[in-house]
Amino acid sequence: MNDVAARPAQSWKVTLPCTRAEAEALDGDIALFVAMDQPPVLMTSEAGADDDAWRLDAYFEGEPDPAAVQLLRDLIPSAAATEPQIEKLPDEDWVTLSQQGLEPVTAGRFHVRNRAADPEEAGHVNFLIEAGRAFGTGQHETTAGCLIMLDRMRRIGMRFGNVADIGTGTGLLAFAALHLWPRAYATASDIDPVAVAISRENAMTNGMPVGHGIGQVALYTAAGVDHPAIEQRAPYDLLIANILAGPLIELAPSLCALIEDGGTLLLAGLLREQADEVLAAYRAQGMRLAERADRGDWPTLRLRKRPRIGWKRPQRIDRSARGEAPGFGTL
Incomplete structure (x- = not known):
């Protein structure tokens, strides 16, 4: 069973406005939360027509304490004077709720769906990668x-x-x-x-x-x-x-x-x-x-x-080479 989907239904959400740059900086691991037993899941999204108007939604297992809310506020300097919205979520799958609105992404030959309900794209390599967990x-x-x-x-x-x-x-x-x-x-x-x-x-x-x-x-x-x-x-x-x-x-x-x-x-x-x-x-x-x-x-x-001969001696790369390195099989 999906361990995140099995989390307790008594979940909470904290919402803060942010800028686009702040939203992009939140991708990946957040060092401030590494000491928490159950760190929040952070989701960012555009909040309006203004390209710089974004929103941070942080999903917690259980009611967040003031220290956790303050950590969130520390991540968003532009919202220093804004009171965060804190709400208890209903007995629903909050991970699914947080993913609503995510559209599939096509990049080169690849088509990446974040929800199983979205159809595959013909003529592409299709991957299903659920959002919100990593x-x-x-x-x-x-x-x-x-x-x-x-x-x-x-x-x-x-x-x-x-x-x-x-x-x-x-x-x-x-x-x-x-x-x-x-x-x-x-x-x-x-x-x-x-x-x-x-x-x-x-x-x-x-x-x-x-x-x-x-x-x-x-x-x-x-x-x-x-x-x-x-x-x-x-x-x-x-x-x-x-x-x-x-x-x-x-x-x-x-x-x-x-x-x-x-x-x-x-x-x-x-x-x-x-x-x-x-x-x-x-x-x-x-x-x-x-x-x-x-x-x-x-x-x-x-x-x-750069290939090297001897101790850190650079050698010109053959521009006609196709990218393979010796010692491994090719297609």
Whole structure:
């Protein structure tokens, strides 16, 4: 049974107005809530015709105490003078209620539904990723940008045999990569064990085999790449990291160390104004920018690792190469 759908019906919702920038900053894990036994589920949505008028709805199990409400207010500086709306929800499936209005997303060849009731899209690869439980449903520009970039990489003939998705969230990007390169090994990890459990459920829902062999996705709970199995399954010829700019910069050495010479790194989760700083961190690790695609304020960066001879001696990349790294099977 879906563990979230089985939660007690006595749930509460706290609502605050916010700006679009504040709403986008709330994607992913919120450090202020990590110490809570049952952190709230945060949902953001547009609140009106004004592009900068957004709303935060926080769903709690049980009545939130003043400290929890204050934590929410701390996340939304623009609402400092606004009294939050606090309401007890009726005996209904509040997760379903919170998802009402979410539309399916089409990104490249992929069509991502957040509700089983929505029809599949003919001529597309369809995934069902329920919203509200982990980041990475396809709704956010960063996830959609990664899907489009993966699709483009396959269309131009790039081939991979060993793929990793670090900070996988719902597992969606790992599933998409495995569909594009079905003879690859796939590794997906997240720091949140709940996200890993959700990824496992999503794999079953979408017919993606879980395991450690070719054409299967192996799931791990890990902070970054700090897990023996993730290191043992390296080197990767394609590594995806759709997280935030700060962690991307911090993880640059460890991520790049696991990429095969000539391999590809896909980065997302950063804002446009953060791109230069993120790129600088990865250039210092021997990466070069091969392609950039912006969706609104959110760029997706495709980088390649410069082959090296001897100790940190860069070598020019063969521009005719198709993206595969040696040692792994291709399609």
